[in-house]
Amino acid sequence: MNLKEHLLSREAIALQVDAKDWKAAVKAGTDMLVKAGTIEPRYYEEIIQNTQELGPYYLLAPGLAMPHARPEGGVIENSFALVTLKEPVAFGDPDNDPIDILITLAARDAKTQNEEAIVQVVTLLDNEETIEKLRGAKTLDDIKILFEELD
Amino acid sequence: MIKILAVCGNGMGTSLVIKLKVKKFVEANNIKCQIDSCSLGQAKGFISQGVDIVLLSSQLASGLGTVPPRTHVLALKNLMDDKEFGPKILDIVEKNYPEDISK
Known part of the structure; x- marks a missing residue:
C-alpha cells in the first residue's frame, strides 16, 4: 500500500477544491474513494457522525487533517485520497x-492502518517544504x- | 525503563501518529523507552500497569480522568511537532530515568 503510487494511479487527488465547510472538505476526499469503489458511501457518514460526537479527532497539525473512521465503517479496499482546498475551512x-x-485514510483492518x-x-507530511508544495x-x-522528487 | 503511551479516540488514528513521532524523537536523542498506543477507553488499564508519560490530543485530555502521581500527561496541540513534546519528554527522562539516556 504505497501512498504516493496509490494516489496517482487511483486519481484520488483533488486540488484547490472549493469547499464551503468542513463536511464538504471531508466529502471531497470520500467521494473520490466511493467512485473508485474502495469505500462504501457510509464511510463518509461515519466520519461526520464521529466528528460530531468526539470533535475533529483526525487533525494532525495546523492546516493538516487525516479524516478516517474505523475499518468496519465501510472500507472495501485499503486506500487514500488527497484533497487541498482553495480556501481553508474551520473544523472547530x-x-x-x-x-x-x-x-483521507481508509484501511481494511487495524494492522494495515497501524503498520503501513x-x-x-x-x-509524507513530516516536512514543511513538502506541505508547502x-x-x-x-x-x-x-x-x-513533487512525488518524484521525494522518491 | 521509561514507559510512554500515546492515546486517541479509537487507538487507531492519531495515537499512531504520536507514537511514530515520539519514536523518532527518542531514537534521535538516544533515549531507551517503551512506547505503546491505545484508545482512550483502554488507557486506564495501561496506566494502572505503570506509565510515565501519556501523550494525547489536547481535545481528548479531559476524557483521561485522574492519573497516578507517576504519570505525566502531555496534552498536545500539534501532533506532528516534536518541538512541542520533545523538551518535555527529555525533561521527564532526565529527572526520573537519567540512566536511560545514552551519551
Whole structure:
C-alpha cells in the first residue's frame, strides 16, 4: 500500500477544491474513494457522525487533517485520497484551524492502518517544504513532480 | 525503563501518529523507552500497569480522568511537532530515568 503510487494511479487527488465547510472538505476526499469503489458511501457518514460526537479527532497539525473512521465503517479496499482546498475551512479546533490539506485514510483492518498506512501519511507530511508544495500544487503534474522528487 | 503511551479516540488514528513521532524523537536523542498506543477507553488499564508519560490530543485530555502521581500527561496541540513534546519528554527522562539516556 504505497501512498504516493496509490494516489496517482487511483486519481484520488483533488486540488484547490472549493469547499464551503468542513463536511464538504471531508466529502471531497470520500467521494473520490466511493467512485473508485474502495469505500462504501457510509464511510463518509461515519466520519461526520464521529466528528460530531468526539470533535475533529483526525487533525494532525495546523492546516493538516487525516479524516478516517474505523475499518468496519465501510472500507472495501485499503486506500487514500488527497484533497487541498482553495480556501481553508474551520473544523472547530482553534489549535489547528483552518485546515487546507486533507489525506483521507481508509484501511481494511487495524494492522494495515497501524503498520503501513499511517506511517506513510506521517512520512509524507513530516516536512514543511513538502506541505508547502502540496499547498501550492495546482495540477496533477505538480503532484507527480513533487512525488518524484521525494522518491 | 521509561514507559510512554500515546492515546486517541479509537487507538487507531492519531495515537499512531504520536507514537511514530515520539519514536523518532527518542531514537534521535538516544533515549531507551517503551512506547505503546491505545484508545482512550483502554488507557486506564495501561496506566494502572505503570506509565510515565501519556501523550494525547489536547481535545481528548479531559476524557483521561485522574492519573497516578507517576504519570505525566502531555496534552498536545500539534501532533506532528516534536518541538512541542520533545523538551518535555527529555525533561521527564532526565529527572526520573537519567540512566536511560545514552551519551
